[in-house]
Amino acid sequence: MTELTLETARRAIAATFDEGRAQGLRPLSAIVIDAGGHPLAFERQDGASPGRFVIAHGKAYGAVMLGMPGGAMMARAEDQPYFMAAINGAFGGAVVPVPGGILIVDGDRVLGALGVTGDTSDNDAAAGMAGLKAAGLEGKA
Template sequence: MITLDEARVMVAEARAKGRALGLKPLSVCVLDAGGHLLAFEREDGASPGRFEIARGKAYGAVMTGLPGSAQKARAEEQGYFMAALNGVYDGRLVPVPGGVLVLKDGAVVGAVGVTGDTSDNDAAAAVAGIAAAGYAALA
């Protein structure tokens, strides 16, 4: 189980990675294994709609057990399937990189969603935050 303090580390370190890389303002969301919000921050200058995007990236990862990169590939190969799956989850999935699974001993314990820059840069920031909290990441 991800603690609140660990979730805060994930957020802080994802943001720090974004600043170190010179990324646009990031928004970072951490969810537990049930898709419940643990932590969220939106940097100054980030657009107000970023919460839903960050949450959607993390939610899609944790609900499907697939990181955003794998969801994107699946959407490209079987768009009808991802559209149907998104319908099952009331349109809350954002199937692109930046939704990263948090693993402990190989089990999914949550997900981090990052948005604000390119999807690949978002994923890199999420991985940095997850690693800083002592977990493995699947991007």
Template sequence: MSGISGASGPGIEAARAILAGAFAKAAEAGMKPLAVCVLDAGARLVAYERQDGASPGRYEIASGKAHGAVMLGMGGRAQMARAEAQAYFIAAANGALGGGLVPVPGGVLLRDAEGAVIGAVGVSGDASDNDEAAALAGAEAAGIAAEA
């Protein structure tokens, strides 16, 4: 299932598949309760869900991970590497983009068959590496290419 609704981003059915796939990965791996946020290519919310037990502030973190991925065109792992190499760039980008970036693993880009960015998924609730694994599993469940 591609679930792509044009170049603007994943449609609601694909977003629901991403949520389900991320939560299934979390259950399989025994992760803490997660929050998952799916954005389109314009960083607009497509879907969000927070599992029981995940703290309410997880929305902002999951959204920030996805927002940074879309706005910078690089996943959270790449953002973290960039922050380590050029902290001034991430700090400046964060300021320019309203302070909402969370440059750590758990935000992944979603790409169409031609490689164009169609959105992002952000996950928060467990260790960042586990959040990233859940995000990637969600994209895989929806049949969408993802980039950390």
């Protein structure tokens, strides 16, 4: 059984940043939260804007709280904007329903989420998935 620890969270973030550099992405910020929505680790690359913490957290938080990755949240927001507005109201505006919110799973069990921001949302998600894989974690984007 996989456990989400501070060490694995830091490895996932470092590997996400490595992938971002390899792909020539803009400076990234990334957070790993546990299954209860509590931050385990956050880092911001040099040059990333300071507001990225809130965006990265919102991507990860929405994934954990709704049990769906950012891409699925975005599709739901497009199909049923009233639903996502209600959800965001219920969670105090903390949900950012776009790609880059990646569930960290062990089979069907949600361990937490990785939130990545700084480039396009699709690029954020791709870097995050590569980072999770490099850290030995399974993700759902």
